Amino acid sequence: MLAPPSAGFRRLLPLLQPHRRSLVAGWLCTLVFVVCWPLLAWLAGQLIPAIGAGDFNRVLQVVGLALSVFLLQKLAQFGQDTLLADPALQVSQELRRRLFARLQRLEFGALEKLSSGDLTYRLTEDADRVGEVIYKTIQDTTPSALQLMVVFGYMVWLDWKLSVGTLLLAPLVAVLVSLFGARVMGAAERSQKQVSELAALLAEAIGGLPLVRAFAAEPWLQRRFDTEIDLHRRARYRTQQLLALQYPVVGFLEAAGILAVLLMGAARIQAGELTGQGFSSYVAALLMLIDPISHLTTNYNEFQQGQASLRRLRQIEQEAVEPPDRADARALGQVHGELVLEGVGFGYDPAQPVLQDLDLRIAPGQVVALVGPSGAGKSTLFSLLLRFNTAQRGRLLLDGQDLADLRAAELRRAVALVPQQSNVFSGTVAEAIAFGRPVSREQIRAAAQLANADGFIEALPGGYDSRVEERGSNFSGGQLQRLAIARAVLGDPAILLLDEATSALDAESEQAVQRGLDQAMAGRTVLVIAHRLSTVQEADRIVVLEQGRIVDQGSHDLLISRPGRYRDLCERQLIRGAS
Numbered sequence: 001m002l003a004p005p006s007a008g009f010r011r012l013l014p015l016l017q018p019h020r021r022s023l024v025a026g027w028l029c030t031l032v033f034v035v036c037w038p039l040l041a042w043l044a045g046q047l048i049p050a051i052g053a054g055d056f057n058r059v060l061q062v063v064g065l066a067l068s069v070f071l072l073q074k075l076a077q078f079g080q081d082t083l084l085a086d087p088a089l090q091v092s093q094e095l096r097r098r099l100f101a102r103l104q105r106l107e108f109g110a111l112e113k114l115s116s117g118d119l120t121y122r123l124t125e126d127a128d129r130v131g132e133v134i135y136k137t138i139q140d141t142t143p144s145a146l147q148l149m150v151v152f153g154y155m156v157w158l159d160w161k162l163s164v165g166t167l168l169l170a171p172l173v174a175v176l177v178s179l180f181g182a183r184v185m186g187a188a189e190r191s192q193k194q195v196s197e198l199a200a201l202l203a204e205a206i207g208g209l210p211l212v213r214a215f216a217a218e219p220w221l222q223r224r225f226d227t228e229i230d231l232h233r234r235a236r237y238r239t240q241q242l243l244a245l246q247y248p249v250v251g252f253l254e255a256a257g258i259l260a261v262l263l264m265g266a267a268r269i270q271a272g273e274l275t276g277q278g279f280s281s282y283v284a285a286l287l288m289l290i291d292p293i294s295h296l297t298t299n300y301n302e303f304q305q306g307q308a309s310l311r312r313l314r315q316i317e318q319e320a321v322e323p324p325d326r327a328d329a330r331a332l333g334q335v336h337g338e339l340v341l342e343g344v345g346f347g348y349d350p351a352q353p354v355l356q357d358l359d360l361r362i363a364p365g366q367v368v369a370l371v372g373p374s375g376a377g378k379s380t381l382f383s384l385l386l387r388f389n390t391a392q393r394g395r396l397l398l399d400g401q402d403l404a405d406l407r408a409a410e411l412r413r414a415v416a417l418v419p420q421q422s423n424v425f426s427g428t429v430a431e432a433i434a435f436g437r438p439v440s441r442e443q444i445r446a447a448a449q450l451a452n453a454d455g456f457i458e459a460l461p462g463g464y465d466s467r468v469e470e471r472g473s474n475f476s477g478g479q480l481q482r483l484a485i486a487r488a489v490l491g492d493p494a495i496l497l498l499d500e501a502t503s504a505l506d507a508e509s510e511q512a513v514q515r516g517l518d519q520a521m522a523g524r525t526v527l528v529i530a531h532r533l534s535t536v537q538e539a540d541r542i543v544v545l546e547q548g549r550i551v552d553q554g555s556h557d558l559l560i561s562r563p564g565r566y567r568d569l570c571e572r573q574l575i576r577g578a579s
């Protein structure tokens with residue numbers, strides 16, 4: 001899809017494929033536009049001697065003709081600009097769409113590695129820059145290159161020897177331009193890296209502002225920020241310096257070149273090999289080269305900067321994505337909800353196991369509470385059950401089928417998660433519960449009723465159409481939890497993974513959430529990371545996890561009756577409500 005550093009933008013070409021028609025039509029207009037230039041140069045050659053000779057009729061005739069050519073040219077330019085703008089913008093939109101799709105499929109490990117600020121920068125600024133290059137290439141670089149060729153072709157036709165002389169000057173400019181181009185590119189890359197580091201720091205700072213204030217660490221953060229923006233400014237300045245140097249140098253070279261051509265032309269006329277008229281046309285054509293050359297130079301710089309951006313986008317592409325379903329993946333069918341773990345072992349780094357030799361058998365409809373100190377591997381077990389990660393050893397079976405053999409999307413419909421932090425997406429309440437699934441209002445309401453959320457939703461001024469702000473900031477913690485429960489039970493999953501919130505709610509909210517949970521859990525297999533005494537007391541079984549191993553299991557009454565890890569956990573109040 002995207003380009004490797006070497007092939008650059010070339011590999012984006014297939015994205016143009018669907019827009020062939022507009023492109024061909026647009027470039028036909030370009031052709032008309034550029035062919036007008038030699039015509040105008042020829043007319044200029046006619047005009048100057050006619051003015052010199054005082055032949056007013058001829059002057060009128062030529063001016064009239066020139067006016068018509070100009071009109072035709074501008075019409076063609078309009079056609080070109082409108083016809084080419086659409087495919088150019090479509091291609092950059094498609095690029096962005098694909099990147100986002102890729103982002104959604106990235107492995108969680110890869111996502112954690114890239115900071116959210118940096119990713120946001122890549123998907124906005126870098127994608128913009130690449131989009132701009134695509135736009136310029138279609139809309140400006142191609143027409144300019146064509147203009148260069150056509151106009152220069154005309155000059156060769158007028159006097160090839162003089163053109164050879166002119167051409168000899170060109171490599172000088174070219175060498176200088178590319179020399180600068182490479183340096184500008186390096187500087188641009190450094191400058192973009194700085195911006196994305198700045199974005200990352202900002203994202204971190206904004207998220208952690210309360211913490212910073214709590215520790216009175218503002219001066220420290222300000223210093224860090226100051227250093228970062230200083231580096232950013234320097235990197236930007238370096239790029240600007242290079243650009244500032246480039247334009248005058250190239251400009252001066254152009255001027256000197258034109259003067260040299262004038263000298264050569266004078267010599268050719270003296271030698272009797274070129275007419276004054278021909279030379280007038282030649283000079284007019286030469287002037288017509290300046291514009292496309294300067295466009296090409298500018299675009300070349302942008303192209304270089306765009307390549308740096310493209311490379312950064314390409315890095316997202318190189319991050320690992322979730323492995324696709326197996327070609328022979330099985331359909332899940334009716335799910336009963338039996339979960340079996342056989343000798344499961346997993347480590348984010350395979351050399352450091354996080355889960356070891358897990359054997360567990362959970363019958364359909366059973367409620368199993370997972371308890372254990374932080375870092376014991378409880379969330380990791382959830383991530384295996386959702387197939388966010390894949391066990392390196394052993395098997396996880398759902399109704400006797402290996403999770404690895406199932407289609408991920410089907411598995412995730414059968415296994416629903418109520419996360420610890422009930423982050424709901426912004427939109428309406430109904431949308432937050434539906435979460436993109438094609439369901440009716442009745443189904444949403446039924447899910448909300450199960451989650452004990454219907455009451456407070458109906459009491460809102462807009463009911464189910466009330467707005468949920470970003471991160472659900474206009475709802476209370478207990479309400480958000482109930483929305484998250486409703487979202488989870490909406491698809492009627494056979495298995496519920498519940499990550500109990502560690503922070504306490506007030507008694508009333510707690511009760512409301514508990515009621516929602518009780519109703520939501522009924523008839524489902526439930527695995528709950530438990531922090532509350534009431535949860536563990538009601539569970540069919542408690543599994544105590546420590547350092548990735550099951551160290552004890554049984555009912556609350558059994559486990560509390562004997563010394564052991566569970567009693568320790570209760571005594572250390574890691575299970576809330578226990579004393």
Ligand code: ADP
Pocket residue numbers: 109112348349354372373374375376377378379380381
């Ligand atoms: P718990 O949920 O019981 O607190 P976790 O499953 O979150 O425990 O973590 C178990 C171990 O795995 C911890 O040592 C933790 O540092 C590590 N861990 C958790 N998530 C990741 C991750 N994405 N990458 C690497 N290590 C991780």
